[in-house]
Amino acid sequence: MQNNFNPELGNWYVASLVLQVRPEYINEVKDKLATMPYTEIHGEKPDDGKLVVVMEADKEKALVSKMESLQTLEGVMAVSLIYSQRDEIN
Template sequence: MSAHEHRIDRRDFLKGRIASDEGTGQAGSARFLYIASAVVTARAEDCPEVARCIAEMPGTEIHGIEGTKIIVVMESENNGDIGSRLTEMALMDRVFSANLVFEQIEPLNDHGGDR
């Protein structure tokens, strides 16, 4: 096999469009679940309200509040959604910062999206 047969386009990889069959070069046919966690910081007295607003975002859960930190977990089948949500959090009133802490990519099978 040549190196070209296993080549994955960097732009496709970063956008979550990875070929499902090795060597086909057909990007976009595989499905993945993107799981990410973030820490959002705000004043301690603002954290409960900020956390409530974040929890209203689709595919987003609050896993805890500790002092000035809100621990957030996000899931999506589109990698761009994670970045968009993180940016939305960072731009919220009373939020000082929103930082990605962890990201994992899980392949989805073709049987209803089960992991």
């Protein structure tokens, strides 16, 4: 995850998600996640097709857009929001 946060931007949004992926697509999905800024895989069960992902953004709409984009990845069957938080910087 990149550490380019600018505190002058205001709030910081964080979401934890569980992705259910067809096991044969797990590596492709992991590769796509690796290209997304402020996105990390924190856990995985490849045989079960499960990934625990944390996403961050400086704007709520940007975070929602990133989460919605996960549903379009080939092999992703479900995206479940587990936790979300807004940190007020200023």
